Amino acid sequence: MKKVLLAIGSTFAALLVLVCGAALWLLNTERGASLITTLAVRQLGERLTVGEVAGTLAGPLTLSKVRWRDPRSGMHVAVGRATVDIELLALLRREVRVRNAAVHDAHIQLGEPQPEEPPEEPEKPLSLEAPIDIVVERFAASRVVVERDAGQVTEGRKARLVTIREADFVGRWTRNDIAVERLDVRAAEGTAQLRAAFATSKPWIGTGQGDIRWRVGGSTYAARLAATSTAQQARLELDMSSPLTARLAATLEQSAALPWRVTLELPRFD
Structure with missing residues (x-):
């Protein structure tokens, strides 16, 4: 009996070593990363293609010549190069921690979405709580173009929507809060900055502020946004400086009736 138990134990130990070795090979070798990428491409069919794979799943991992098409x-x-470095051990504590991620030379084409079938189950109440904590320590993007599909372009509507030269993001979405520690966008059309942090459950306490200067058609829109929320009241202030001077202030009482008030100040017109 002792020999049988010893044999079973040795077999399990050998299997454990084999599984651990295979996992380490998949996570820490470029061939392992290529194998996982190939399996993902096969699973998704024609929706995803990847030209080149460099690095490891343990990070950093670089994918080149990536194409994604969503029929729905x-x-x-289309992405020229994408790099991601994820802290794998953080997954053990139910957290996706992105140490660094970057996208370069991307082209996003917005098509005509197909009509969706009505859901069979009733919709659940809106919840801002994250199913799993997501923390992004740094995300950068450069040379990103977003445009409409040629079939959607009509007279008076341009195909190209935005050309992002550089963008940086640091933030998190957790069960406790949503935070944008830094969002800076520099585009051919203008610039935008945002800083905000709010709780994901009522009464959604937090603060936020942002600045934007953006060209749309022949006009330039410039405004500053400030938002605060306490357990009793949420307040939003928008100060516009271009193409006209205007100020909007809105308050919302955080009570069952949700009473609100909006004040708009405009310059006097002759």
């Missing part, structure tokens, strides 16, 4: 939304995404 009509979206087509």
Whole structure:
């Protein structure tokens, strides 16, 4: 009996070593990363293609010549190079921690979405709580173009929507809060900055502020946004400086009736 138990124990130990070795090979070798990428491409069919794979799943991992096509939304995404570095051990504590991620030379084409079938189950109440904590320590993007599909362009509507030269993001979405520690966008059309942090459950306490200066058609829109929320009241202030001077202030009482008030100040017109 002792020999049988010893044999069973040795077999399990050998299997454990084999599984651990295979996992380490998949996570820490470029061939392992290529194998996982190939399996993902096969699973998704023609929706995803990847030209080159460099690095490891343990990070950093670089994918080149990536193509994604979603028939349901009509979206087509082409990325020249994408890099991601995820802290794998954080997954053990139910957290996706992105140490660094970057996208370069991307082209996003928005198509005509297909009509969706009505859901069979009743919709659940809106919840801002994250199913799993997501923390992004740094995300950068450069040379990103977003445009409409040629079939959607009509007279008076341009195909190209935005050309992002550089963008940086640091933030998190957890069970406790949503935070945008830094969002800076520099595009051919203008610039935008945002800083905000709010709780994901009522009464959604937090603060936020942002600045934007953006060209749309022949006009330039410039405004500053400030938001605060306490257990009793949420307040939003928008100060516009271009193409006209205007100020909007809105308050919402955080009570069952949700009473609100909006004040708009405009310059006097002759």
